[in-house]
Amino acid sequence: LIFGITGQDGSYLAELLLKRAYNVVGVTRRVSVDTTKRISHILPKIKIVEGDITDAFNVNKIIEDHQPDEIYNLAAQSHVGVSFDVPEYTADVAGLGTLRLLEVIRDSNLDCKFYQAGSSEMFGGKIDTIPQNENTKFTPRSPYGVAKLYSHWITVNYREAYNLFACNGILFNHESPVRGETFVTRKIVIGLCKIKLKKQKTLFLGNLNAKRDWGHARDYVEAMWKMLQKKTPSDYVISTGKQYTVKQFVNLVLKELDIEHRWKGKGINEKCFDQNGNCIVACDKEYFRPLEVDTLLGSSKKAKKELNWKPKTSINNLVKEMVNFDLKKLINDK
Numbered sequence: 001l002i003f004g005i006t007g008q009d010g011s012y013l014a015e016l017l018l019k020r021a022y023n024v025v026g027v028t029r030r031v032s033v034d035t036t037k038r039i040s041h042i043l044p045k046i047k048i049v050e051g052d053i054t055d056a057f058n059v060n061k062i063i064e065d066h067q068p069d070e071i072y073n074l075a076a077q078s079h080v081g082v083s084f085d086v087p088e089y090t091a092d093v094a095g096l097g098t099l100r101l102l103e104v105i106r107d108s109n110l111d112c113k114f115y116q117a118g119s120s121e122m123f124g125g126k127i128d129t130i131p132q133n134e135n136t137k138f139t140p141r142s143p144y145g146v147a148k149l150y151s152h153w154i155t156v157n158y159r160e161a162y163n164l165f166a167c168n169g170i171l172f173n174h175e176s177p178v179r180g181e182t183f184v185t186r187k188i189v190i191g192l193c194k195i196k197l198k199k200q201k202t203l204f205l206g207n208l209n210a211k212r213d214w215g216h217a218r219d220y221v222e223a224m225w226k227m228l229q230k231k232t233p234s235d236y237v238i239s240t241g242k243q244y245t246v247k248q249f250v251n252l253v254l255k256e257l258d259i260e261h262r263w264k265g266k267g268i269n270e271k272c273f274d275q276n277g278n279c280i281v282a283c284d285k286e287y288f289r290p291l292e293v294d295t296l297l298g299s300s301k302k303a304k305k306e307l308n309w310k311p312k313t314s315i316n317n318l319v320k321e322m323v324n325f326d327l328k329k330l331i332n333d334k
């Protein structure tokens with residue numbers, strides 16, 4: 001049973017589970033537009049039920065009706081920047097939502113494994129260990145990070161208090177061609193592809209100096225599944241162990257698109273120009289956050305040892321796959 005099946009990770013996870021001959025049930029929210037675009041190719045093979053993780057009665061009924069062997073909680077308002085605008089809603093979905101699921105499992109005595117989609121955003125701003133691992137102190141710096149930290153500890157708490165098979169993945173950023181369009185990697189890829197095709201002049205971004213450890217979603221959902229196949233539940237950091245700035249990611253995409261460029265200026269005035277002197281990347285205050293997590297870099301030693309997991313996709317191949325996908329899509333959308 002997947003909560004959040006319509007999201008980036010939900011779509012990759014559903015594919016993985018189908019390949020392993022699971023009966024997959026996915027929860028979708030009723031909204032005014034179709035949200036099943038990412039899973040349209042597998043829709044006939046999965047069962048879809050309507051639900052919302054903010055509704056305890058609904059969550060209870062879905063779990064009772066389906067008696068799942070494994071529950072993956074991927075549902076969240078997952079945008080860190082947006083969480084500053086909707087902090088209470090973010091807490092309800094990304095924090096209390098997890099409690100609602102755990103309570104149903106506990107109360108019904110269901111023999112079921114539980115995966116919680118934790119985040120490197122929980123490490124936050126006052127990081128004392130480089131790279132970050134399962135023992136690194138959490139100092140979250142956003143309403144999203146704080147909500148995820150509640151979910152992390154309530155999952156540990158239910159595991160220890162009620163002996164539930166519950167695991168926290170502490171996943172670093174992971175991307176793909178179906179990444180949400182307002183996350184920085186996809187925004188950069190779409191913006192620069194449009195510039196290449198002369199459909200857009202300038203791409204506006206926020207903090208170019210933030211450092212992230214970016215992997216591929218396809219590799220990361222495999223780690224989620226592996227956690228639930230272990231004999232005993234535990235928590236795992238999932239990351240590549242390599243770090244790039246937002247500006248470096250821009251450079252990788254420009255290289256893939258064969259766009260010659262040079263950077264000029266500093267801070268918010270830093271700009272990128274093409275060989276004809278056109279400004280193709282600039283900063284806009286709108287995209288800076290009230291608080292920033294400056295740097296994230298993970299160590300997945302424990303996952304490698306205990307899950308036999310390691311990332312398969314390099315940053316260059318990730319960029320190539322994302323660029324090819326969006327270029328083709330933009331050309332076909334003409």
Ligand code: NAP
Nearest residue numbers: 004006007008009052053074075076078117119171173174
């Ligand atoms: P995503 O693309 O934003 O997907 C989020 C999913 O949650 C969507 O299916 C969304 O449904 C669903 N959802 C939102 N609010 C809900 C609610 N009230 N009830 C039920 N479902 C709800 O996120 P993602 O990148 O796939 O990430 C999956 C999970 O991993 C999230 O919990 C995220 O916070 C966490 N995470 C992600 C990363 C990353 O780098 N991608 C790293 C660490 C942790 P709609 O389609 O209807 O909006």
Ligand code: GDD
Nearest residue numbers: 078080119120121172173182183184185205206207210287
């Ligand atoms: N979104 C966005 N848009 N971010 C920008 C922009 C912009 O225009 N310009 C610079 N950034 C910077 C952000 O300030 C941040 O430092 C970095 O790019 C990455 O931003 P996002 O792609 O939005 O991801 P995130 O790191 O905040 O959060 C993602 O990763 C977390 C794991 O660490 C999300 O997927 C979270 O759900 C996930 O938990």
